[in-house]
Amino acid sequence: MPSNRTSVISPQKHPHVSSSELLAFLAGKRFLLDELPFPPELIQSHYEHGYLSYQEGIVRTEHGYQCMRCGNRQVHLFASFMCARCGKMCTYCRQCIAMGRVSECTPLVISAFPIESTVYEQPLVWNGALSKGQRQAAEAVTRAIENNEEWLVWAVCGAGKTEVLFPGINRALELGKRVCIATPRTDVVLELAPRLQQAFPSVPVIALYGGSEDRSKQAPLVIATTHQLLRFYRAFDTMIIDEVDAFPYSVEPMLQYATEQARRETASLIYLTATPHQSWQQEIKRGRRKAITIPARYHGYPLPIPSFEWCGNWRKKVKRGTLPANVYAWIRKRIQTGKQAFLFVPHIELLQRVVSILKPFDHRIEGVHAEDDERKEKVRAFRKGEIPLLVTTTILERGVTVPNIDVAVLGAEDDIFTEGALVQIAGRVGRSAHYPNGDIRFFHYGKTRAMVQARRQIIRMNKEATERGLLKSP
Numbered sequence: 257m258p259s260n261r262t263s264v265i266s267p268q269k270h271p272h273v274s275s276s277e278l279l280a281f282l283a284g285k286r287f288l289l290d291e292l293p294f295p296p297e298l299i300q301s302h303y304e305h306g307y308l309s310y311q312e313g314i315v316r317t318e319h320g321y322q323c324m325r326c327g328n329r330q331v332h333l334f335a336s337f338m339c340a341r342c343g344k345m346c347t348y349c350r351q352c353i354a355m356g357r358v359s360e361c362t363p364l365v366i367s368a369f370p371i372e373s374t375v376y377e378q379p380l381v382w383n384g385a386l387s388k389g390q391r392q393a394a395e396a397v398t399r400a401i402e403n404n405e406e407w408l409v410w411a412v413c414g415a416g417k418t419e420v421l422f423p424g425i426n427r428a429l430e431l432g433k434r435v436c437i438a439t440p441r442t443d444v445v446l447e448l449a450p451r452l453q454q455a456f457p458s459v460p461v462i463a464l465y466g467g468s469e470d471r472s473k474q475a476p477l478v479i480a481t482t483h484q485l486l487r488f489y490r491a492f493d494t495m496i497i498d499e500v501d502a503f504p505y506s507v508e509p510m511l512q513y514a515t516e517q518a519r520r521e522t523a524s525l526i527y528l529t530a531t532p533h534q535s536w537q538q539e540i541k542r543g544r545r546k547a548i549t550i551p552a553r554y555h556g557y558p559l560p561i562p563s564f565e566w567c568g569n570w571r572k573k574v575k576r577g578t579l580p581a582n583v584y585a586w587i588r589k590r591i592q593t594g595k596q597a598f599l600f601v602p603h604i605e606l607l608q609r610v611v612s613i614l615k616p617f618d619h620r621i622e623g624v625h626a627e628d629d630e631r632k633e634k635v636r637a638f639r640k641g642e643i644p645l646l647v648t649t650t651i652l653e654r655g656v657t658v659p660n661i662d663v664a665v666l667g668a669e670d671d672i673f674t675e676g677a678l679v680q681i682a683g684r685v686g687r688s689a690h691y692p693n694g695d696i697r698f699f700h701y702g703k704t705r706a707m708v709q710a711r712r713q714i715i716r717m718n719k720e721a722t723e724r725g726l727l728k729s730p
């Protein structure tokens with residue numbers, strides 16, 4: 257075992273290095289020694305020549321351990337076992353065990369050479385037009401990428417944030433910068449990859465997610481789920497983190513660590529979100545975080561503003577097999593006029609009860625939740641107009657866009673409905689230019705701070721959009 261495993265030895269230039277398959281395999285990534293599909297002698301000789309270096313997988317800290325692959329420092333996420341390799345009790349990380357075991361005696365292997373990059377000439381082929389708000393944000397993103405800065409793009413639901421990235425990605429590729437877009441959801445990776453490939457037809461694009469076939473490939477433009485970032489090391493000059501607020505709180509430190517490790521030290525960092533956490537909102541307000549807002553939707557109509565409606569002790573009613581009268585009335589009106597709607601409820605158990613209460617009303621009413629195997633079919637049936645009302649948990653708060661719907665939340669006071677969640681839910685309404693309006697109603701048994709802040713945030717965005725001249729004149 258090499259004694260100085262964490263330091264990168266500066267390599268001497270050597271003619272056969274550039275053609276080495278091992279180094280090509282390692283480029284921009286970090287592997288467990290056992291993961292490398294090469295003979296040990298070859299790995300050893302590369303090490304001795306200084307072409308690759310080793311890092312400790314687990315390091316001892318003042319208070320315990322840290323996993324160098326995923327950043328884990330939590331005591332309960334480490335365990336020990338009698339290790340055959342080092343012949344003693346050996347500590348390993350449980351947080352990233354799904355990617356293979358990192359233990360005290362397992363080195364991580366990295367290339368000693370920076371990853372190569374390619375320069376593209378005007379790679380963007382896209383004829384779409386940006387709205388004024390999008391254009392202003394796109395310019396900010398492009399400057400941030402050129403200057404290797406950290407910026408947040410705060411774009412309201414329906415602003416069209418993907419296109420905002422196009423000019424910046426174009427500039428990055430022109431400068432020979434390698435780009436990564438990371439997102440919490442596999443659906444988004446699958447949706448984004450073909451759009452980007454179409455916009456940048458001459459640039460290899462790869463999509464990385466659990467089970468993806470692109471896993472061993474390299475490309476200057478990478479779209480990945482957050483977990484896949486853990487495989488990379490100093491690989492990207494431009495990191496774009498989509499829906500930064502959507503990560504579960506518990507995953508956040510790992511995301512931060514993965515982002516830090518996957519990017520070059522000087523890389524630009526672009527965050528995209530429709531609903532930044534309160535702490536980020538405060539930082540923006542105080543000028544401590546660089547941010548640009550897109551307060552208007554692509555179609556230029558203002559965001560529908562949620563109205564609050566008290567509905568008494570609705571939980572008790574649901575238990576008795578009924579719903580508050582005003583909630584019933586709201587649903588009846590939608591069914592009678594044929595306007596489709598989402599009804600959000602806080603939890604799965606409630607969802608099932610509410611669906612069974614509503615079925616006699618209209619047998620086509622369905623419910624959908626995270627563990628529902630038929631989730632995709634139901635959403636498809638809803639889009640086709642076969643389901644008049646879809647009862648849902650927060651699973652549909654993002655991503656699903658249906659042109660002409662109304663939305664209600666039953667029990668908007670529940671803790672699960674954070675400010676961000678409520679803004680996202682309200683953001684389902686009025687998405688299409690043909691139907692820019694719609695009703696968004698928060699039925700509650702006591703107003704919460706989250707509800708008030710969500711409403712305030714939406715009103716503030718509309719105000720800013722008006723002031724900046726981003727809305728269609730009535």
Ligand SMILES: [Zn+2]
Nearest residue numbers: 323326349352
């Ligand atoms: Zn780990």
Ligand SMILES: [Zn+2]
Nearest residue numbers: 339342346361
């Ligand atoms: Zn060991």
